[in-house]
Amino acid sequence: MCNSDQFVSSIDPLHPANLIPQLCENMYRQGWVTGTGGGISIRDNNVAYVAPSGVQKERINPEDMFVLTVNDRSVVRAPGRGLKESACTPLFFNAFSIRGALSCIHTHSQNTVMATLLWGKEFRISHQEMIKGVRKGGMSDALTYLDTLVVPIIENTPNEEDLMEGMAEAMHKYPNAPGVLVRRHGIYVWGPTWEKAKAQTECIDYLCELGVKMRLAGMRTVPDDGEAVIP
Numbered sequence: 001m002c003n004s005d006q007f008v009s010s011i012d013p014l015h016p017a018n019l020i021p022q023l024c025e026n027m028y029r030q031g032w033v034t035g036t037g038g039g040i041s042i043r044d045n046n047v048a049y050v051a052p053s054g055v056q057k058e059r060i061n062p063e064d065m066f067v068l069t070v071n072d073r074s075v076v077r078a079p080g081r082g083l084k085e086s087a088c089t090p091l092f093f094n095a096f097s098i099r100g101a102l103s104c105i106h107t108h109s110q111n112t113v114m115a116t117l118l119w120g121k122e123f124r125i126s127h128q129e130m131i132k133g134v135r136k137g138g139m140s141d142a143l144t145y146l147d148t149l150v151v152p153i154i155e156n157t158p159n160e161e162d163l164m165e166g167m168a169e170a171m172h173k174y175p176n177a178p179g180v181l182v183r184r185h186g187i188y189v190w191g192p193t194w195e196k197a198k199a200q201t202e203c204i205d206y207l208c209e210l211g212v213k214m215r216l217a218g219m220r221t222v223p224d225d226g227e228a229v230i231p
């Protein structure tokens with residue numbers, strides 16, 4: 001075993017190299033990472049784990065993982081075989097550097113894509129219990145039932161990595177947003193742990209699905225000023 005393979009050889013099921021394949025398989029079953037796109041990155045101190053680009057994310061193994069330094073994204077461990085690290089890597093690193101997140105998830109869920117087709121610059125929803133599963137900025141206090149969830153929507157680019165700047169800009173403009181939607185593409189959501197990133201992605205996906213259904217039924221997801229909320 002070469003030295004750098006120690007990064008991906010652990011019997012601990014919670015080690016990032018073991019967790020990422022398992023979480024990607026779960027996300028595939030949800031329709032979030034089909035057709036090879038999307039995935040999750042987990043940071044472990046000064047390194048981060050990411051999957052290869054363009055591979056079937058439901059079939060990856062610990063030895064397929066890339067390990068990169070957090071400060072300059074240099075590769076300290078690669079699987080070889082001509083693979084490249086996920087094109088989502090610079091976007092995952094936005095979450096690490098701008099928010100101090102330890103995990104970031106990218107999905108191509110149709111619920112999020114539909115939300116970007118029905119809303120303009122931001123997706124907004126209030127008066128829903130699942131809002132309580134989301135944290136301010138994805139990282140600190142949980143939102144309350146009385147808060148409005150606001151997720152910015154940025155325009156897609158032909159190459160995934162070129163989303164980096166737009167995503168960073170949106171994160172600075174919306175410091176309370178727990179994620180960034182990408183029009184006709186999907187969403188990035190992060191958290192202080194992989195568990196919280198996963199749970200928040202599930203809550204936001206649920207809220208996007210519900211919001212889309214409400215809008216298609218002619219209902220508002222946020223009441224106008226002065227309008228009573230249906231109890």
Ligand SMILES: CSCCC(=O)C(=O)COP(=O)(O)O
Pocket residue numbers: 035036037038039051052053054055085086087088106160
């Ligand atoms: C059909 S996937 C298109 C590229 C994309 O959106 C993406 O998320 C790429 O992720 P990868 O990890 O395969 O580089």
Ligand SMILES: [Zn+2]
Pocket residue numbers: 037038106107108160185186
């Ligand atoms: Zn993508």
